[in-house]
Amino acid sequence: MKRDRNGGIWDFEHEMAAAGGDQDLILGLDGGTTSTVCVCMPVIPLTDNHLPSDPPPVLARAVAGCSNHNSVGETAAKETLEHVMADALSKAGSTRSAVRAVCLAVSGVNHPTDQQRILDWLRAIFPNDVRCSVHNDAVAAMASGTMGKLHGCVLIAGTGTIAYGYTEDGREARASGAGPILGDWGSGYGIAAMALTSIIRAYDGRGPQTMLTSSILQELKLSSPDELIGWTYADPSWARIAALVPVVVSCAEAGDEVANGILLNAVQELASSVKAVVCRLGLCGKDGKDSCPLVMVGGVLEADRRWDIGQEVISCISKEFPGMRPIRPTVEPAVGAALLAWNFIKEQS
Amino acid sequence: MKRDRNGGIWDFEHEMAAAGGDQDLILGLDGGTTSTVCVCMPVIPLTDNHLPSDPPPVLARAVAGCSNHNSVGETAAKETLEHVMADALSKAGSTRSAVRAVCLAVSGVNHPTDQQRILDWLRAIFPNDVRCSVHNDAVAAMASGTMGKLHGCVLIAGTGTIAYGYTEDGREARASGAGPILGDWGSGYGIAAMALTSIIRAYDGRGPQTMLTSSILQELKLSSPDELIGWTYADPSWARIAALVPVVVSCAEAGDEVANGILLNAVQELASSVKAVVCRLGLCGKDGKDSCPLVMVGGVLEADRRWDIGQEVISCISKEFPGMRPIRPTVEPAVGAALLAWNFIKEQS
Structure with a gap:
């Protein structure tokens, strides 16, 4: 597992790891100016080329404050993002080793440089084979209405x-x-x-x-x-x-x-x-x-x-x-972000 | 002379007082969000009921920073106002005992309560017989175009x-x-x-x-x-x-x-x-x-x-x-404020 720069955030994993038998998971995150939501969903094997009409169940959901780097600064934004992801995984009774894909849709990500900076940081948190993607929060809203199709x-x-x-x-x-x-x-x-x-x-x-x-x-x-x-x-x-x-x-x-x-x-x-x-x-x-x-x-x-x-x-x-x-979407944007992550896995397989 | 709360601001008066023979003066002040201007003009005896077409000469002019209490706070605004008035009088080689009227036209003075607060403070600085008035800065601009007529x-x-x-x-x-x-x-x-x-x-x-x-x-x-x-x-x-x-x-x-x-x-x-x-x-x-x-x-x-x-x-x-x-006024707003002060003296006499 990668370095824990924020000592304590990922401590829960040591206990979880003993339980074993992790189900493959995806994390979807919707980061706004007022709050940040992260959902954890299981990777359900796909039977054909289409996404199902219903999203997989949400195993766990965590909420934190603002993660827009323009509002709170980059350090605080990243800490909020890391905390809320750890919180969702902990609530799901799992660890980072179970994660197959992560999709962060964060407000304030307007330029490729913003995107790359967060992506580099995200890749340092998760194992190398995790499919990571970073977008503007509009992407999560879009995907929440189209079941993950952009x-x-x-x-x-x-x-x-x-x-x-x-x-x-x-x-x-x-x-x-x-x-x-x-x-x-x-x-x-x-x-x-x-x-x-x-x-x-x-x-x-x-x-x-x-x-x-x-x-x-x-x-x-x-x-x-x-x-x-x-x-x-x-x-x-x-x-x-x-x-x-x-x-x-x-x-x-x-x-x-x-x-x-x-x-x-x-x-x-x-x-x-x-x-x-x-x-x-x-x-x-x-x-x-x-x-x-x-x-x-x-x-x-x-x-x-x-x-x-x-x-x-x-x-x-x-x-x-x-x-x-x-x-008018029936699921929240964080689920849209998770569906995007799921979509990426499907495209890869 | 009144109390010197800002020790030092009025110190110059002790030297001036020795010189004696003060000419009657008026102070006009235009306080804006970017700068504050105070002019000192002589009280020229009026010969009839009308203001002259040319303003009296400006004896001294002093400039300071922002005096809008909404922008810099009341304490800083008052200190700026007091400093710039003292500066103008000092440059004119005179003291507060020569002043007959003061007109402050300050941006951010929108309510009678703002006006009264500044007026009370102004009356504590000048002798009791000085005619003091406080207005919004628009008044100075108006008077600068009409030779002191509102x-x-x-x-x-x-x-x-x-x-x-x-x-x-x-x-x-x-x-x-x-x-x-x-x-x-x-x-x-x-x-x-x-x-x-x-x-x-x-x-x-x-x-x-x-x-x-x-x-x-x-x-x-x-x-x-x-x-x-x-x-x-x-x-x-x-x-x-x-x-x-x-x-x-x-x-x-x-x-x-x-x-x-x-x-x-x-x-x-x-x-x-x-x-x-x-x-x-x-x-x-x-x-x-x-x-x-x-x-x-x-x-x-x-x-x-x-x-x-x-x-x-x-x-x-x-x-x-x-x-x-x-x-389109040919004199600056601070002169307009001084002309208003002059007008008040005329009305009183």
Whole structure:
């Protein structure tokens, strides 16, 4: 077994090893800015060339904090990743020697250099014959909707937003995902920031009056739009602002024109990210009529409201690309990452 | 003389006092987020009810760093303010006993409580008979264009933007000035952020190609739009992004449609701030035809380019309010603050 740089993390293996009889395992990890999830699944022998329609059972699941190296720094990110993998294996009653493949899908991995750095570190942790792969977290979201197949488009819209596309021959493209300053206007942050702006504009006479004023001030327990300035700049967290999206949806459902306009604009923005990716990769063929999966993930796209942002995005995309098949994943992204790892083993065998 | 809490700041007065024969003085201070300027001017006896067309000569001028309490904290802000006033008086070869009036116009003073706190502190520094006043820095900009008269509208557009209006009977109103998250879209920051966004949108296929890509990447010495994400989030300073405005203007002058669209949008935004203030205060009378000064300040409004943002803003406002008289101040805001202090003395006498 490889060196234990973080003395203690892998100590549990000494006891497990005595038990013997390890089942072959795969690890799938979804590393986000708020939390990191690692699942451990058994390698079930494949009977044909296709992936099964149901994923293998999750043997163990471990959760840790942020593993985005841009947010917490590389050392802390790696420690979190190593801990959560060890935790999942320990809960599964197994050790690294049972692992056949590992797939890490981590937010903040945007360049081949990021990928290579994490891959080198990962290979130093696991035995040489373990199939390791490192991706952006969008890959896990995509795979969670397609049972491990990287083909089609994934649209993620939570606090931020990004669209990724993958062709069957391995090409990739992305749109958005550049953060709020650089125009991710369909994100939860973008929607809520527009709502806050509308309140200020109504208050100082630049824009029409809106129900958003009373609803958001009530939500934030503030008494005047003036106080929004202090509230906004007191804490730079994008998630804190994005958390106001349900209030905007409620106002739109109640017929508020301003809130409605903000959501319609977000729909156009989100659809334009998907359409840009589909066009660049030719995902719907030359005439735009080919079938192609569109995996939709994130709080903004959840179909739990009468004003259904996700449904409107699909309607908007379908006008141009009628073959786009929306998929709302039934498994979590970490399972998607594990299915990718499983896919790699299948390709190798 | 009052207590010297910052031992040393006022030490120079002991030597000056011996010289005697102090001329009556006023202090005007413009405190911004990047720098603070204090000027010292003589009190010239007024011959009639009107202010002269030329301001009194500046006897001394002192410069210090940021005095916005939101940026540096209250203690540091006050120390900067006290230092720069002492410095100006010392350079003028005089002492606090010669001062008749002080006017501080400091950015970040948005609420009566901010104003009162600084006023109490200011009164503890100067003799009881000194006329002290504390305002937002927009007041100094307004007064710099109207020779100390608070009537009309001032539009400031630098890194940020704000419009303030003042009626002759003492009412005030503002628009914008809520920062980039809350939609100050005509600001230098707003213009540059839109340009950066356009580059990302062109790059990922959501928007049209634009000359801004090559021009801004060259300016920032970056090789790909991808690198803009890291550049943007590496340093949260708004001024650093706003510094790209001249590049956007150059591209618009060269005929780039995207850059042109960004500037036209900024013009609409800046004009809408002024119009909102004029409407709320009725500054141009019931029919909107009355004459009213519009003081224009800040890098974005400087008339030094062929694509003249300030001129376009005036054209846009004039369609609705033909009596708006644009004024580009010939003295600096600190002199405007001193003229306000002078005005107060005149009103008292």
